[in-house]
Amino acid sequence: MPLTILTVAALPFPTRQGTQVLIGEICGELARRGHRVHLLCYAHRAFEERGALAYEVHRLPDFPRNRSVRSGPSVSKILLDVRLAAHARRLARAVRADVVHAHGHEAILATALPPRIPLPIVHHAHTSMGPELPTYFEARPLAGLARAAGEALDWVAPRLADATAAVSLALARACGGAHVPPAVRLPGPPATAVPVEPRVVYAGNLDRYQGLDALLAAVASVDRAELVIVSASFPGPIAARAAAVGIARRVRFVPHGDVEDVRRLLASASVVVVPRGIPTGFPIKLLEALGSAAPVIVSRRVAEGIVDGLEARVVDDDGLADAIDEILSDPRGAREMGARGRQWALAHHDPSRAADLLEEVFARAIRARTHWSTGTNQ
16 A cells, blocks of 8 residues: 655765765655655755656755765754754645655664654664764864763664565664665666776775775785765865875876766776775665676775675775786776666565565554554554
């Protein structure tokens, strides 16, 4: 039976970040199945959507004004989330929602804390805040407090919801939820020439939890490789760290613009690296890298289900340089691995299968809320 789904996301939308990409894919897939999907998000965005969407986007009023698309805590985001909570309650009534789909910790707090939206609420877990939150703080005492706060949020969030979906199996086990593998549509890799010069590519944001220090150190050890960093983030801090390890002349920054341009860059890479520095979530950039059919190296921390050497190289930080060197030394074998990696991504991260699983989670939440309401009224 078609549902009216209120999707709540405490973030700007759309942007190039993986979470936003995934939320857009989920909303679109559910809408194509006949569900009425309403997405509530912040007022600002990184770019204008192309064409008509299958779902309706509702934006907070543009106050307090915020134009940052970076992840991480801030005073303005806290104020926005207070407004998000009030707006979500009004919108749930206005659209006559059947279920609330809250993406991330901020959204579950906004919708499930008193006064709770009186509807079934699904928490969609994208990350563990215990490991991630400290990475936004340089001072050790603040980082320690942030870790404690993040661990508390990780404990509270699933307990506020009627059901939980999680993007990785490890995250599902940690929060007691259902594993819904993230899925994005992967068009065929563009026809492009493999570069003559060895080219290592990273595409994504430049936050500390991404593990870019390990990548810079590895490239410093492989002196024949150029590193191309594709990002919408300000490159200054990473450029300084590249200079500190002596590779400033071998690092090129490319603004993350048109998606097709990025796909061509990925497909033409000698190797794409996903170095993730913390063991949490499932990087959407990994699916995009595998979908390009380029050879991929991924951190063991987030390589769930991938067989080392078959679909991609799976390494710890100290094995990253050797893996880059091995792939550059065997481009033919690396391309064969890249083709297998694309097939793995298509088989294990299918949008239709993910939507099936998510519909089951919605049904579980509706049953749980109905049972709770019936028991309370008896």
